[in-house]
Every structure is written in C-alpha cells, then in structure tokens.
Amino acid sequence: MNTRQNKLMMRAALSTVFAFGLGFSAFAQQNNNWQNQDLKQDTVFGISTEKAYKELLKGKKAVPVIVGVLDGGVETTHEDLKSVIWTNKKEVAGNGKDDDKNGYIDDVHGWNFLGSAKGSVDHETLELTRILRRDSAKFDKQTAQTVKAEDLPAFEAYQKAKTDFDKQKDEAENAVANISALKGVLDEMVKKMGKDNPDQADFKNVQTQTGMEDRLKGIMVSQLENTTYKDFYESQIKKGLDHYQKQLAYNLNMNYDPRPELVGDNYADSKERFYGNNDVAGPDASHGTHVSGIIAADRTNNLGIKGVADHVQIMGVRSVPDGDERDKDVANAIRYAVENGAKVLNMSFGKAYSWDKKAVDDAVKYAMSKDVLIIQAAGNDNKNLDVEKSFPDRRYEGGGIADAYIVVGASGPKDDKTLKASFSNYGKTTVDVFAPGVQIYSTVPGSKYEAYNGTSMASPVVAGLASLIRSYYPKLKAAQVKEIIMKTVTKVNHDVEISGEEGEEAKVMPFAELSISGGIVNAYEALKLAASYK
Structure with missing residues (x-):
C-alpha cells in the first residue's frame, strides 16, 4: 500500500468512525436538559420548556394524553418511565386472552408487530x-x-x-x-x-x-x-x-429474511391486522426507550431526566427493526395506536424506498379522521427532502396531504453557523420545524441514561410539546396544535453551514430556507398562544 x-x-476510516459515534460527551454531561432550556436565560437553544412550567403552567389542570411511540421497543420498567407507561385497563395481564376483544392478546402496554409466539425480529433488510x-x-x-x-x-x-x-x-x-x-x-x-x-x-x-x-x-x-x-x-x-x-x-444481504419464521404473517396481504406479540421491548429497546424519555420521563421523581410533557402515557408500538421498517407494520402500528386512544404519534424512522405506500397513506388518513397528530423525524442523511424521496411521506399517492402531521429537523445548542445539526435532513417545503437533536441525554434500557444524536431525538421533543399542549388545552384539535407550534417557532435570521459530500466544501444557507417555518419550536410561546385559542 x-x-x-x-x-x-x-481519512476514510476516521471520517466513518467519528460520524458514527453517539457517546456521552462533556457537553451532554454538563447540559443534560439543554433541549428544555431557554436561549436567553441558559445560552443554549432549547425550546424554553422549563420557563413555560415556571411561568405559565404552575397550578393549571391537565388531562393525560396517550402518546404512541412507534419505534424499536420501549423498556416499560425503566426507573424514569414506569410511572408514565400506558396500561390497557381492559386487559388482564398474562391470562392469554383477548379480554378487550381488540384482536390483540395481553396487549397490556402496547403491541409488537415484529414477532409471534416464536419470538421477535431483531435485524432486518433495507426496503x-x-x-x-x-x-x-x-x-x-x-x-x-x-x-x-x-x-x-x-x-x-x-x-x-x-x-x-x-x-x-x-x-x-x-x-x-x-x-x-x-x-x-x-x-x-x-x-x-x-x-x-x-x-x-x-x-x-x-x-x-x-x-x-x-x-x-x-x-x-x-x-x-x-x-x-x-x-x-x-x-x-x-x-x-x-x-x-x-x-x-x-x-444488504439479499438472502436474509427473518419474517417468515418469526412473524409468519401473509406479507402480501397489507390488510392483515392481527399478528405479532405483546413484547413491546423486543430484542433491543434502546432507541424507543430514549425517544420515550425525551417525550415524558417522570418530571417529579428526582431521578435521571425530565421529559418535555408531564401528563403523558407512553404506549409502545414496536414496528421498527434494526433495518428498514415494513409499510404493513407501520400502517398497523398507526391503526393500533389510534384505536387504543393515542392522540399524538411519534415516528422516529424513515427510509428511501417504499413497498406499499398506499397502506401507510390509508392508515395516516385514518389517524387524521380521528384527530390524531403525527410527528415524524426528517432523517439523518443531510439531504434536501424537497428533491430526495423519503418515506413515510405525508403527501398521499394520487394527491392530497395529511394536515395534522409535522416533520422535524434537528438543531444544535449554539445559535451560530452550526445551529443546523450536520446530519439533519432539511427542506423548505417538506420539513416543518427544527428542534434540539444533538447530544440529547435520555433513558436507555437497564434504567440507564445516554446521550444520542439524531432527528430521532428532535422528533420526540416536538411530540412532547404537542402532548403538553393537548394535555393543558384538551379542546384543541390536532390541526390547531400543529398550527400553534408552527406559528410560535423562534425564527432564525442568520446563515448556517450545510456539510458537503466527502471531498466537497460546506455551503452556507439561510436557516430560514431549511424548513417551512424557518425556526426552532418554542414551548413557552406555543403555550401562550394556545391559551388564546377558542
């Protein structure tokens, strides 16, 4: 050589390694709640959640909101989550019966569409x-x-x-x-x-x-x-x-297919609903547990972290393996969550190809008809979604668009040229808002905590905010909650760097051109506006 x-x-090895790392940095160690802090008071570009609790929500009544976490699994016994996990009160745990007649046996805390009595899918192929x-x-x-x-x-x-x-x-x-x-x-x-x-x-x-x-x-x-x-x-x-x-x-293995053995459904039938098992954690619950903590980790127990929302019940709906999620499972996960009372869905996943977009579109339409707000991560490929395809996509085949649906890019802590997370996708007409997604400290299995990067972390920040609004102002419709979030972003009026491909220089763009709203979500301003809505 x-x-x-x-x-x-x-150079290739180093760039690959350092792009991959998710470690608990010194920044995260010193700022383990930065996503909820205030730019003026705390000098980090959080969403002003703590300020909202202190100045706007003290003494106010709220109702619980069920949030469907459509993900790779949720550890329901985590010390900082067990008090906020949704429990299906119509189901008798462990009796092997479908007590509530919803088609899912022993679905006490949610459902897993990636398994059967034989076990659960861990690794999967790409679409x-x-x-x-x-x-x-x-x-x-x-x-x-x-x-x-x-x-x-x-x-x-x-x-x-x-x-x-x-x-x-x-x-x-x-x-x-x-x-x-x-x-x-x-x-x-x-x-x-x-x-x-x-x-x-x-x-x-x-x-x-x-x-x-x-x-x-x-x-x-x-x-x-x-x-x-x-x-x-x-x-x-x-x-x-x-x-x-x-x-x-x-x-990327053309010969690998775990589904026939471990799920056993008729994959050609996208209308098939009743398969899976009740193991909502699955083989690896790290991602979904992290997402859940960002949304709703117990704010009162003096343990770990503080979620964005304080009156949330987390429903785990396992539909994302280590690989690309399948459209049939996503569609069924949406329907399951909606039918069992979820009013906000977090979907921290995405892919470049779709097998059966219509199945997902129909499920999204069903969610819209039931006044459910969907929050989706924009993705981590540093691509412009105005020109690159990504699925799920709120634009329906044949025309039309889901109105109560928010796509979220990831931002960093500093109000400077690095504000856009280097990995975050963006799009002036396809991404709605940005939210903190860099070195976000949250819950992981084993009642532990770690800092992760990703639009997967930014999406639950917004899902938490949406849940906060819906819990304190329960009469608001899903589309109104989206409108409030969009109207109250903190506008960013400076340029940011957009990383180039390997060997290319970074380019500079106005942050306002990266999303429809041109800003970072703000819980304080959103709750102020929500109070004035009729």
Whole structure:
C-alpha cells in the first residue's frame, strides 16, 4: 500500500468512525436538559420548556394524553418511565386472552408487530434490498431493448435501485476494511504502551513510526480530552465496525429474511391486522426507550431526566427493526395506536424506498379522521427532502396531504453557523420545524441514561410539546396544535453551514430556507398562544 493510499484509507476510516459515534460527551454531561432550556436565560437553544412550567403552567389542570411511540421497543420498567407507561385497563395481564376483544392478546402496554409466539425480529433488510429481491427474477436478465414496453418504467426503477444497492454495499465493505485497518493500528499503538486503558498523556508520549500512527496520535490526544480510551474505543471503533458488519450481514444481504419464521404473517396481504406479540421491548429497546424519555420521563421523581410533557402515557408500538421498517407494520402500528386512544404519534424512522405506500397513506388518513397528530423525524442523511424521496411521506399517492402531521429537523445548542445539526435532513417545503437533536441525554434500557444524536431525538421533543399542549388545552384539535407550534417557532435570521459530500466544501444557507417555518419550536410561546385559542 503506497503513502497516498495510506492517507486516503486513514481519512476514510476516521471520517466513518467519528460520524458514527453517539457517546456521552462533556457537553451532554454538563447540559443534560439543554433541549428544555431557554436561549436567553441558559445560552443554549432549547425550546424554553422549563420557563413555560415556571411561568405559565404552575397550578393549571391537565388531562393525560396517550402518546404512541412507534419505534424499536420501549423498556416499560425503566426507573424514569414506569410511572408514565400506558396500561390497557381492559386487559388482564398474562391470562392469554383477548379480554378487550381488540384482536390483540395481553396487549397490556402496547403491541409488537415484529414477532409471534416464536419470538421477535431483531435485524432486518433495507426496503431497497427487499424490492430488489422481489423484482430480480423479472428484471435481472432484461435490458432496455428486451423488456416489454409496459414494464419499462418498473425496469428503470429496478436499475436505479440496483445501482443504489451496489453503492451502499461497496461503501459498507470499504468501511469495514478501513475501520478494521484503523483498529489494527490503534491496537498496536496501545500494545506498545503496555496499558489496557491509556490516557491522554500516554498518547502524547508514544513514539510513532508511520504517518498513520502519527495522525492517529493527534486524534487520540484530542479525543481523550473529554473521555476515556475504553469509552472511545467502545463507542467509536467497536460500535462503528459492528454497525457496518451488520449492514453486510443483514441490511444488504439479499438472502436474509427473518419474517417468515418469526412473524409468519401473509406479507402480501397489507390488510392483515392481527399478528405479532405483546413484547413491546423486543430484542433491543434502546432507541424507543430514549425517544420515550425525551417525550415524558417522570418530571417529579428526582431521578435521571425530565421529559418535555408531564401528563403523558407512553404506549409502545414496536414496528421498527434494526433495518428498514415494513409499510404493513407501520400502517398497523398507526391503526393500533389510534384505536387504543393515542392522540399524538411519534415516528422516529424513515427510509428511501417504499413497498406499499398506499397502506401507510390509508392508515395516516385514518389517524387524521380521528384527530390524531403525527410527528415524524426528517432523517439523518443531510439531504434536501424537497428533491430526495423519503418515506413515510405525508403527501398521499394520487394527491392530497395529511394536515395534522409535522416533520422535524434537528438543531444544535449554539445559535451560530452550526445551529443546523450536520446530519439533519432539511427542506423548505417538506420539513416543518427544527428542534434540539444533538447530544440529547435520555433513558436507555437497564434504567440507564445516554446521550444520542439524531432527528430521532428532535422528533420526540416536538411530540412532547404537542402532548403538553393537548394535555393543558384538551379542546384543541390536532390541526390547531400543529398550527400553534408552527406559528410560535423562534425564527432564525442568520446563515448556517450545510456539510458537503466527502471531498466537497460546506455551503452556507439561510436557516430560514431549511424548513417551512424557518425556526426552532418554542414551548413557552406555543403555550401562550394556545391559551388564546377558542
């Protein structure tokens, strides 16, 4: 390997690793409630929740609001969530009967559409992989000259998807190779130090022998300013490598399909409703538990964190595996949550392809007819959704749009050029608002807490705000709550950086051009306006 290849490999490995990390930073440690703080009072661009409780809500009556968390699972026994978990009072726990006759046996705290009596799906393929697997038999050996004229649009879509798949698989394979090489260099450096957990001083003093070692030494000296080597190695190196290895083993594996064995439904029948099990945690509840804490972690127990809303019941509806969610499961999760009383739904997921958009559209229309507000994360690909497709999509096939539906981008704590989270999708006509989504400290399984990044974290901030409004002003309709949230954002009147693709420079855009509202949600102003609505 020549010197230039060495440098390129090192750069690729480092960018892959540091883009992946979700660790508990010094910032999160010192500002573990920043999303609820006030820009003027606290100097971080939160949504002024604490100010609203102190000045607007003290002594006011509220009613409980059920929030459906459509996600990868929720730990119902977490110390900071167990008091806010929804319980189906019509169901007798553990008796193996459908006491409330809703079609779901023992659905005490929600439902899991990713399983059966045989267990639950953990890893899944991407929707892209599933579509290619479905269409390959028909199109794999065809050309533009041999395919039937009526099949040409579908054939062209297949070719485009195949190109995308090959690109993603190639990137994952390169990432595994690059991180593995980086890990090897780092392991050798640590071995020379003779310590399992070297500190910053150890890296400053280590004698490097190659350009890769020298660059890595500088990186580690910087990284160990605010963390330990063991924590860095676990959260960045090992977790990054594991992520891309799983992509290859599951997400991008054309031969992998856990559904027939573990779910056993007729996947071709999108109208099939009654399958799954009552394990709302599933194999890995970290994401959904984190989301739930942001919305409604107990504000009164002097433990952990404070959720945005104080009169919420969290209903766990498991519909998102480690991979792309399936449209049938999303549609059924929406219907289940609505039919069992949820008035706000949080959907911190998304994908670039859709198998059966109509099934989801019909479920969203059903939610709209029942006065339910849907909150969706915009996604973490730093893409303009005005030009890039993303699903679910509130725009219905055949025309029309869901009115009580908010799409949320992620913002950071500083009111400067970094305000837009570097990873957040955006769109002047497709994203409604921005909300805190960088280093958000919240609940994770085992009654523990961690800081995560993502529009997945920004969406529940807005879901919490929507729930707060609906609990204190229960007569307001879902569309009115959206209108209030949109009208009361804190407008941002300066430019922000939009990260470029690898090798490209960042560009600068007015923050106002990143969303319909042009601002960050504000709980204080929203609740003030809600009080005046009739």
